Amino acid sequence: MTDRGTVRGQATTGRDGTTPQGVTTFMAESCSLPFCKGCGHGHVLRKLNDAMVRLRLDPSKVSLVTDIGCIGLADSLFSLPHTVHTTHGRSTAFATGIELADAVLADSRLKTIVMIGDGGAMIGLLHLVNAALLNVDVTVILCNNYLFGMTGGQNSAFSPLDFITSTTPRGNMIPPLDVCGLMTGSNAGFVARKLATDPDLGDTIADAIAHPGFSMVEVVELCTEFGARRNRLSGTVLRGIVESHGQSLGVLTSGTARGEFGTVYSGKFPPNGEKAGGRGDGFILRKFNATLDRRFGIVIGGSAGEKVQSAAATLCEAAAMSGLHSSQKNDNPVTQGTGFSLAEVCLDPSVVEYTGIDSPDAVIVASDAGAAQLTAGGIFGRCRPDTLVVCDADVRIPDSPGTIVRPALRKTFGPTRAALGALAFALGRLGLFPSSAFIEAIRRRDADLAGMIEGKAGKLASPEDTSSTP
Amino acid sequence: MIPSTEAGWKVRLRNGNQMVAEGAAASGCRFFAGYPITPASGIYKGMIDNLQRRGDLAISSPDEISALAYCVGASMRGVKAMTATSGPGWALMIETLQYALMTETPLVIAVVQRLGPSTGGATQGAQGDILLTEYCTSGGYTVPVFTPSTAAECFELTVHAFSWSETLRTPVIILLDKEVAMTTESVDYTILHTPPVANRVVHHGARNGAAGGGGDRNGGGSTRMYDFTDIADVPPFIPVGGPLKVTATGSAHNKSGELRKNDPETLEMLRHLEEKILSRAAEMETIAADPQEGAGTLVLSFGITARAAREAVRKARAAGHATSFINLKTLFPVPEASLRTAASGVDRVVIAEENMHGQYRGVIRHLFPGADVRGVNRVGSMITPDEILGAIV
Numbered sequence: 001m002t003d004r005g006t007v008r009g010q011a012t013t014g015r016d017g018t019t020p021q022g023v024t025t026f027m028a029e030s031c032s033l034p035f036c037k038g039c040g041h042g043h044v045l046r047k048l049n050d051a052m053v054r055l056r057l058d059p060s061k062v063s064l065v066t067d068i069g070c071i072g073l074a075d076s077l078f079s080l081p082h083t084v085h086t087t088h089g090r091s092t093a094f095a096t097g098i099e100l101a102d103a104v105l106a107d108s109r110l111k112t113i114v115m116i117g118d119g120g121a122m123i124g125l126l127h128l129v130n131a132a133l134l135n136v137d138v139t140v141i142l143c144n145n146y147l148f149g150m151t152g153g154q155n156s157a158f159s160p161l162d163f164i165t166s167t168t169p170r171g172n173m174i175p176p177l178d179v180c181g182l183m184t185g186s187n188a189g190f191v192a193r194k195l196a197t198d199p200d201l202g203d204t205i206a207d208a209i210a211h212p213g214f215s216m217v218e219v220v221e222l223c224t225e226f227g228a229r230r231n232r233l234s235g236t237v238l239r240g241i242v243e244s245h246g247q248s249l250g251v252l253t254s255g256t257a258r259g260e261f262g263t264v265y266s267g268k269f270p271p272n273g274e275k276a277g278g279r280g281d282g283f284i285l286r287k288f289n290a291t292l293d294r295r296f297g298i299v300i301g302g303s304a305g306e307k308v309q310s311a312a313a314t315l316c317e318a319a320a321m322s323g324l325h326s327s328q329k330n331d332n333p334v335t336q337g338t339g340f341s342l343a344e345v346c347l348d349p350s351v352v353e354y355t356g357i358d359s360p361d362a363v364i365v366a367s368d369a370g371a372a373q374l375t376a377g378g379i380f381g382r383c384r385p386d387t388l389v390v391c392d393a394d395v396r397i398p399d400s401p402g403t404i405v406r407p408a409l410r411k412t413f414g415p416t417r418a419a420l421g422a423l424a425f426a427l428g429r430l431g432l433f434p435s436s437a438f439i440e441a442i443r444r445r446d447a448d449l450a451g452m453i454e455g456k457a458g459k460l461a462s463p464e465d466t467s468s469t470p
Numbered sequence: 471m472i473p474s475t476e477a478g479w480k481v482r483l484r485n486g487n488q489m490v491a492e493g494a495a496a497s498g499c500r501f502f503a504g505y506p507i508t509p510a511s512g513i514y515k516g517m518i519d520n521l522q523r524r525g526d527l528a529i530s531s532p533d534e535i536s537a538l539a540y541c542v543g544a545s546m547r548g549v550k551a552m553t554a555t556s557g558p559g560w561a562l563m564i565e566t567l568q569y570a571l572m573t574e575t576p577l578v579i580a581v582v583q584r585l586g587p588s589t590g591g592a593t594q595g596a597q598g599d600i601l602l603t604e605y606c607t608s609g610g611y612t613v614p615v616f617t618p619s620t621a622a623e624c625f626e627l628t629v630h631a632f633s634w635s636e637t638l639r640t641p642v643i644i645l646l647d648k649e650v651a652m653t654t655e656s657v658d659y660t661i662l663h664t665p666p667v668a669n670r671v672v673h674h675g676a677r678n679g680a681a682g683g684g685g686d687r688n689g690g691g692s693t694r695m696y697d698f699t700d701i702a703d704v705p706p707f708i709p710v711g712g713p714l715k716v717t718a719t720g721s722a723h724n725k726s727g728e729l730r731k732n733d734p735e736t737l738e739m740l741r742h743l744e745e746k747i748l749s750r751a752a753e754m755e756t757i758a759a760d761p762q763e764g765a766g767t768l769v770l771s772f773g774i775t776a777r778a779a780r781e782a783v784r785k786a787r788a789a790g791h792a793t794s795f796i797n798l799k800t801l802f803p804v805p806e807a808s809l810r811t812a813a814s815g816v817d818r819v820v821i822a823e824e825n826m827h828g829q830y831r832g833v834i835r836h837l838f839p840g841a842d843v844r845g846v847n848r849v850g851s852m853i854t855p856d857e858i859l860g861a862i863v
Contacts, residue, residue, distance in 0.1 A: 059715075060711070060712065060713050060714075060715070061711060063710045063711065063716070075717075075719070076728065076729065079715075080715065081715075082710045082711065082715055082716035082717075083715075083716065083717050083718070084543075084546060084573075084710065084716065084718045084719075085718065085719035085720065085721065085729070086539075086569065086720060087565055087566065087569050087720055090535065090539050090565075090566065090569075093535065093536045093539035093540060093543070094539050094540075094542055094543040094546075095543060096536070096539070096540055096543060097501075097503070097539055097540035097541060097542060097543020097544045097545075097546075097547070097551075098543035098544065098546060098547045098710055098711075099543075100501070100503070100527055100529060100540055100543070100544060101500075101501050101527060101543065101544035101545075101547035101548070101549045101551070102547055102711065103527065104500065104501075104525060104526055104527045104549075105547065105548070105549070105711075107711070110547070110710070110711045126532050126533060126536070127532075127536060127539070129532070130531070130532045130536060265527070266525070268522075269522045269523065269524075269525050269526075270525050271525040272524075272525050273523050273524045273525040274523045274524050282482055283480040283481060283482060283659065284480075284481040284482065284483070284656075285479065285480060285481075286479045313483060313654065316483050316654065316656065317483060319656070320481040320483065320656045323479060324656070325655070325656045326483070326654075326655065326656045327653050327654065327655045327656075328483070328653065328654040328655075329649070329652070329653045329654075330652070330654075331593065334508075334592060334593065351620075352655065352656075352777075353777040353778070353780050353781045353855075354777050354778040354781050354852070354854065354855050355649065355653050355774070355777065355852070356778075356852050356854060358854065
């Protein structure tokens with residue numbers, strides 16, 4: 001930003017993005033307008049230029065974002081502001097991105113102006129809505145000429161009832177969208193509908209740009225090539241068309257108590273906050289020695305809401321405290337809060353490569369829902385004789401070659417601690433790493449819980465039971 | 471048993487999504503716009519957590535089209551930007567990705583593959599978007615695509631993706647799969663590799679536009695939007711809001727950013743978009759090669775399948791089958807020279823990927839004339855080490 005203010009005739013930009021002297025025009029001095037004879041677009045753009053000059057905007061702090069369509073040619077006519085010619089309908093979204101980023105930059109105070117037609121507004125309605133909701137400092141000039149001019153005069157969502165277009169040869173049967181109503185409903189702070197022929201159009205555009213936060217001016221025009229001729233209309237009937245749909249003209253909404261996006265955001269998240277990327281905390285260091293000398297796969301099945309996956313995470317944490325690598329894969333129904341909850345954990349003294357468990361070394365069954373899902377996945381059939389299956393005493397599971405143990409997990413530990421208790425119990429028998437590592441991993445989260453698990457797991461009755469049903 | 475990583479052991483339990491978010495923060499990413507989608511939502515949440523507390527911007531968007539458009543706008547304003555999605559959301563982003571490519575706007579997109587087509591299986595893994603990510607442009611322009619196979623590689627390749635995106639001024643994709651993205655692993659930070667962090671080169675020329683030139687845009691002697699000499703040069707970046715005027719368009723344009731049709735400079739600009747990337751293909755390459763002397767078979771894989779492949783190669787070697795292995799962390803630009811070199815002397819190339827027909831195999835098999843090129847493919851679940859072993863021995 002070293003040469004800010006070097007624009008001809010312009011001093012340093014003030015905090016409000018204006019300059020004391022300003023420039024005389026933002027447009028190319030030699031530009032010839034590419035629009036059809038009688039088209040209002042050129043007139044609207046000159047009013048926009050007048051407004052920017054009058055507001056003494058610093059051209060380097062203005063971005064003009066244009067859509068597709070005739071009005072989208074506007075960028076090529078402005079030689080001073082930044083111009084971004086975008087894809088169809090998305091201009092407001094690109095503009096929103098520019099302003100969102102601007103909100104967190106130290107030299108922020110960019111004014112972003114979108115030039116869009118009714119076709120672009122139709123395809124990008126959601127972007128208009130969201131820009132209004134966010135209240136980014138974007139001004140949308142929506143040039144509504146009731147149809148798609150550049151592609152041959154097809155109807156848009158803005159075409160009046162009974163309007164003849166190339167694609168509504170017997171007259172449009174769908175009422176037009178009240179985009180100003182939509183913007184008002186989207187909490188836009190400044191909304192106006194003007195005729196291109198209104199003498200105060202430039203004033204309204206200037207007011208819209210000066211408004212801090214989102215603003216929109218719908219400028220109603222008639223496409224001379226496809227609108228006026230086919231419908232035998234002239235510009236003088238525009239007011240009647242607008243009013244026939246119950247739509248109002250003028251500034252419809254002006255001024256809200258809502259803060260512009262950047263102000264609100266920096267209030268919640270002050271600039272230059274924490275610099276750390278979150279890498280300085282929460283490391284697990286090695287405190288125990290594992291005895292495990294091969295990959296070990298544990299599958300845990302239980303019910304949603306019963307802390308199955310967090311029990312598995314505690315297992316991995318304890319393993320890491322013992323110098324073991326781990327992987328943990330979770331599974332649950334898409335609704336998340338109901339049905340089964342599964343976790344598959346691989347422990348390995350080396351890096352875990354393949355994370356699948358084709359034949360489990362241990363299976364924990366904490367609930368009926370878990371048993372059903374494990375059964376559906378064929379887990380019990382894939383057990384080996386040395387696979388330890390720890391299943392709640394009251395849960396039914398199918399026959400399995402594994403070594404089945406049936407402690408009263410749910411009664412002893414409670415439903416939400418059954419998986420955790422089962423793991424503590426299983427680890428005591430498996431000897432993969434010291435049981436104290438698991439208890440310490442629990443203690444890091446909840447000291448009371450660690451005491452409870454340690455006490456109950458140690459005393460848990462463990463009836464050997466190779467039959468599949470209680 | 472003493473763990474193999476005795477030298478250092480500072481571990482966090484992290485999944486691939488979380489490590490992408492950490493990698494983005496380490497890269498200096500200041501902008502994230504997201505829309506939730508399984509299995510990529512973890513990146514969105516991670517970026518909210520990482521960026522907002524720093525005073526940088528992370529925000530929800532109303533759809534994936536907006537998410538990427540916000541990123542393009544933010545990057546044009548001058549900040550490093552990123553979004554994340556999965557197949558259905560990626561489909562919506564393709565128009566905007568092309569816009570970023572055309573306007574030479576750097577950004578990173580994390581695409582986390584899930585089972586397709588359409589909404590497919592949100593929580594089922596897949597590697598079926600290889601071609602959909604690479605060949606997403608009209609004209610078939612090269613989009614760099616990096617594929618991590620572990621949570622640690624998610625970190626490494628996200629930094630790598632940002633650096634190349636900034637260096638090349640082009641969108642870069644980090645292509646995860648659900649299994650890598652959502653499987654939590656022990657990540658040892660003492661051996662976590664952080665590639666060099668690059669920042670875009672910003673133009674410091676005189677103000678362009680009419681100010682100094684007497685009325686015509688980009689008139690006499692003023693700075694051009696895409697200011698470069700050699701076709702493969704990367705023009706210095708001009709931010710929206712800076713002292714130099716931005717003239718950007720998604721339409722074909724000359725070096726001043728002005729919409730043009732078939733004039734020579736405009737056609738040169740189109741070739742430039744491709745040349746700036748292809749000319750740096752070798753530098754961008756990050757493949758992890760594990761060659762074996764006298765190997766008769768070369769195994770190629772990427773993402774979650776690379777891990778099964780590594781186990782398969784280990785078993786094959788133990789059984790006396792000399793086998794070389796490459797974890798393809800760079801899919802595009804295709805690391806052609808390295809693949810040809812790695813395959814010299816082998817009579818079989820095994821390419822394992824979790825999709826129906828072997829998408830990447832179709833792209834690279836021409837590099838191995840005369841070799842027996844075998845695919846190991848599967849849809850709906852992870853490929854196992856034994857399946858790959860079966861193709862090796």
